[in-house]
């Protein structure tokens with residue numbers, strides 16, 4: 441298969457079908473824009489499974505997404521989309537970069553969920569941008585921003601309810617969208633690499649912060665998430 445793209449945690453391959461790609465989930469973990477790197481054994485397998493289950497669930501709830509099927513431990517067949525170079529971040533509770541940026545204490549529950557946009561650009565470390573930047577730089581149109589914001593808000597409501605059913609608090613997460621014909625659909629992955637997930641009772645972190653903050657038990661935390669989903 442022809443490798444189309446290699447990112448920090450995934451590879452994308454072309455297939456014989458021009459409308460489909462294969463996403464391969466690696467064990468590589470990176471943080472702080474690639475400054476911290478490690479291999480987390482079997483992370484790719486867990487993220488492929490977790491993402492697949494979440495994409496299936498979102499599809500059932502009416503959220504169009506690129507997932508077709510999981511075809512092996514580390515591979516997912518997806519619809520070919522043109523990725524929009526934006527990271528759409530939704531925050532319910534303060535953690536991570538917003539705490540550093542605004543001096544807020546981790547754990548503060550926001551009165552209203554926050555949607556942020558970052559421009560996907562490794563060289564410039566995915567800088568935060570606003571809707572005016574997106575329109576001015578012709579990344580997408582004003583209407584398309586609205587479509588994405590509506591999607592992000594709806595996905596947040598669905599995911600919050602889904603995770604609370606697993607006794608997990610959805611702190612924040614990152615989404616990526618792609619153009620599929622005339623439509624905009626959800627793409628990339630939804631996993632403990634791209635979400636902050638806290639156990640509701642113990643507030644223990646069940647996500648990539650275990651790697652970022654050297655808390656240990658990274659893979660055990662990801663396994664916890666998968667086990668609760670599969671129950």
Ligand code: C5P
Pocket residue numbers: 527529535536537538566612613614633634635636648
């Ligand atoms: O680092 P920050 O606090 O801005 O991250 C917010 C959320 O977006 C976290 O859940 C993080 O895992 C996710 N994220 C991501 N990929 C990035 C940046 C953030 O999945 N490049």
